[in-house]
Amino acid sequence: MEIPRLDDGLMDPEIKIWARQLLGLVCTKGGVICPLIAPDDAQDILDRLAKDPTVAIQLRSDAEELPHYTRLSPEQYAAESSEDVLNRKRDLDVLQKLGLLPGDVRRARYLFELLFKRIETPEGICAFDTPGWAGCPLARSGTYESVREKGWQAVVYQRGAEEMAEYRERNVEQIMTGEQLYMRPHHLMCMACWYAGGEGTGPRPNDTLSEILDRIRQEPDVPITLVEGACEACDCCDGFYPDTGRCVHAGGLIRDYKKDLDCFQKLGMMPGDTMNARELIDLMFERIPSTSDVCGYGDDVVTGEEWAICSGPGGNAGYEKTRVTGVF
Numbered sequence: 001m002e003i004p005r006l007d008d009g010l011m012d013p014e015i016k017i018w019a020r021q022l023l024g025l026v027c028t029k030g031g032v033i034c035p036l037i038a039p040d041d042a043q044d045i046l047d048r049l050a051k052d053p054t055v056a057i058q059l060r061s062d063a064e065e066l067p068h069y070t071r072l073s074p075e076q077y078a079a080e081s082s083e084d085v086l087n088r089k090r091d092l093d094v095l096q097k098l099g100l101l102p103g104d105v106r107r108a109r110y111l112f113e114l115l116f117k118r119i120e121t122p123e124g125i126c127a128f129d130t131p132g133w134a135g136c137p138l139a140r141s142g143t144y145e146s147v148r149e150k151g152w153q154a155v156v157y158q159r160g161a162e163e164m165a166e167y168r169e170r171n172v173e174q175i176m177t178g179e180q181l182y183m184r185p186h187h188l189m190c191m192a193c194w195y196a197g198g199e200g201t202g203p204r205p206n207d208t209l210s211e212i213l214d215r216i217r218q219e220p221d222v223p224i225t226l227v228e229g230a231c232e233a234c235d236c237c238d239g240f241y242p243d244t245g246r247c248v249h250a251g252g253l254i255r256d257y258k259k260d261l262d263c264f265q266k267l268g269m270m271p272g273d274t275m276n277a278r279e280l281i282d283l284m285f286e287r288i289p290s291t292s293d294v295c296g297y298g299d300d301v302v303t304g305e306e307w308a309i310c311s312g313p314g315g316n317a318g319y320e321k322t323r324v325t326g327v328f
Contacts, residue, residue: 006244010254013056013105015045019098020090022059022115023122023144025049029155030143035136036090036126046155053109053157054246061091061102086135093125099305109239109248112152121145159238168208168236175211175232180223180274183212184231185263186256186294188224188284189319193291193311197321207233213327220278220328228260228271255307262294278328285323290315 008014017025017037024036029046033039048055069077095101097118098111106114119125122144127135147154175181191209194200203210212233215222230247234240239249247253264270266287267280275283292300292315300313310316 006246008054008056008244010056010105010107013058015048015055016058016060017045018087018091019059019061019094019100019102020087020126022094022111023090023119023126026115026147026155027122027138027143030147032138032141032143034138036087049108049112049156051157052241052243053107053248054241054244055108056105057108057111058103058105059091059095059098059100059111061088061095063088063092063102082132086133090125094119107246107248109152109156109158110250112155116148116152120148159240164236164238167240167242171208171232171235172211175208175215180225181212181215181277182225182227182232184228184233184256184260185226185267185269185284186259187231187233188281189259189263189288189291189294190310192281192284192322192327193316193318195322195327196318197325199318199321206237206239208236209233216277216281217328221276223274224277224280225274226264226269226271226280228257250306250308258297259294262297263288266293281327285326289323291319 021037021042024034025042025045027034028037028039028042034042091102095104098114099118100106122136122139125139127133127137127139187207187209190207191213194204194209195213200210230240230245234247235242237247237249239247239253241248247256263284267283268287269275288294290296291311292298292313295310296313296315297307297309300309302309302313
């Protein structure tokens, strides 16, 4: 049976803009008409971002479209406007500061979190003191900075506390009374890290792993079905988008998809497989002795920001404690 697939993934971005236009969106949000992006286009994108934090955005640059100089005449070189050259620099300045390349795609929330973390002002990107490079007069207006001060939430949708509380209440009821649990396998590891051999107590703010552990401890034979992607522990998270079931943390937490698949491989299981809690946790501790094996990708090497290692290289001590004590 073929499973349905979401059609708004990172491989098929719905929004494609020049990298410099990220700054233009912020300035438009601040109430000015930015010359980097048409007002109607900017407003359409902002309206979308205000509703959906998961929308995939591709950042573009024409830098690699330039031909070798031998294919151009001096007249052709001179034909390019200074504004086109400045825009190319703007695009590459933004991409360099974000640690991205032309064509890279990130989800909206992550992209604006990264933007406000890395770029404090458009001055030095959109405008310069150099004659001929004056650029945009709005670069020194403080508009970008005023929106940045409010945070990414000023541009991109954020779940409200009331909604998250409602989802938590409903989710906890399901966890405690349902016939079985549905979990992505690496979240069993997260649960063990947090429990830390008995040190972890009380509900966690952004998931229901504590409640899942309570159910498992009360009922060691409760069946757990393993799934890929956001699971029963995620519903109340600020990064969970209920409309699609997507996670919007850290670029969609692609690294967590890899963690899940690594867990499946090490457990010798597949998505949809079901096992009772005691046997599954025993198998996990037998096959996965350290978080370095999964969360550290087996070599504890961080290859990029989106591939950060939870708790850092070297393995999580909490997981190792729980592996010794067990959870029952």
